[in-house]
Amino acid sequence: MTDTWDDVNEQVKADWKEETTPFERVYEIVEQTRDGQSAAEIADRALVSEPTARRHCKTLVNTGFAETDQDGQTTLYKRNSDRVLMSRIRELRDEADRTELVQGIKEMKSDIRRYEDRYDVVSPEELAQQLDAGEAEGWDDLTAWRTTRQNLAVAQAALAYDEASHQLEV
Known part of the structure; x- marks a missing residue:
């Protein structure tokens, strides 16, 4: 074989x-x-x-x-990591309109608040320090929280990029 x-x-x-x-x-x-x-x-x-x-x-x-x-x-x-980031921002801006971006940002912020409340911490890094190795659900939430935080940053950048683009057209 x-x-x-x-x-x-x-x-x-x-x-x-x-x-x-x-x-x-x-x-x-x-x-x-x-x-x-x-x-x-x-x-x-x-x-x-x-x-x-x-x-x-x-x-x-x-x-x-x-x-x-x-x-x-x-x-x-x-x-080039900056180029990759800008590509993600442009893609999101092209795929979603302003209303969808704002709604997505609100939902991600709400998800982050739920993680903060659920674990009584303010960041995934703080949660990582508190989790034991066998807490599968906690580690899954940690991963999801980090991903949500990254996606939120990209969505906020896409919204800012969209706003800047409109300002330059004026």
């Missing part, structure tokens, strides 16, 4: 290489990279040479799509 999977994986790689350019493959790998990777690691995953990966990564950095970190002498490349 392993031989069959190896054959399938090799065929998928061959198809991907045939159907895309080296730049497209490097772009796709960097887009998936939250923690930095070296040009050599990206090259291996993107099926390109290391110099090709490095050249395309530098282009992505110059356009603002990627950013770099240093690990000693090694440059690590990853997607």
Whole structure:
């Protein structure tokens, strides 16, 4: 069975290489990279040479799509987190109108107040300090609270972005 999977994986790689350019493959790998990777690691995953990966990564950095970190002498490349955030904000602004954004913000604030009241704490971090390892429901709520807080921040930013866009049109 392993031989069959190896054959399938090799065929998928061959198809991907045939159907895309080296730049497209490097772009796709960097887009998936939250923690930095070296040009050599990206090259291996993107099926390109290391110099090709490095050249395309530098282009992505110059356009603002990627950013770099240093690990000693090694440059690590990853997607630009600000760009990802702005994409999420724009997507939400395009998907929801002002009324929907305001309603969603109200609901998320209400959800957060329920977590605060239920656990008598003011943040997920404070809740994490109080929970025991076996409290599955508490840990599930902690995760949901953090997610709600992140979504609230994005929704509020989308609302502010929408307001700023309208002000610039005037």
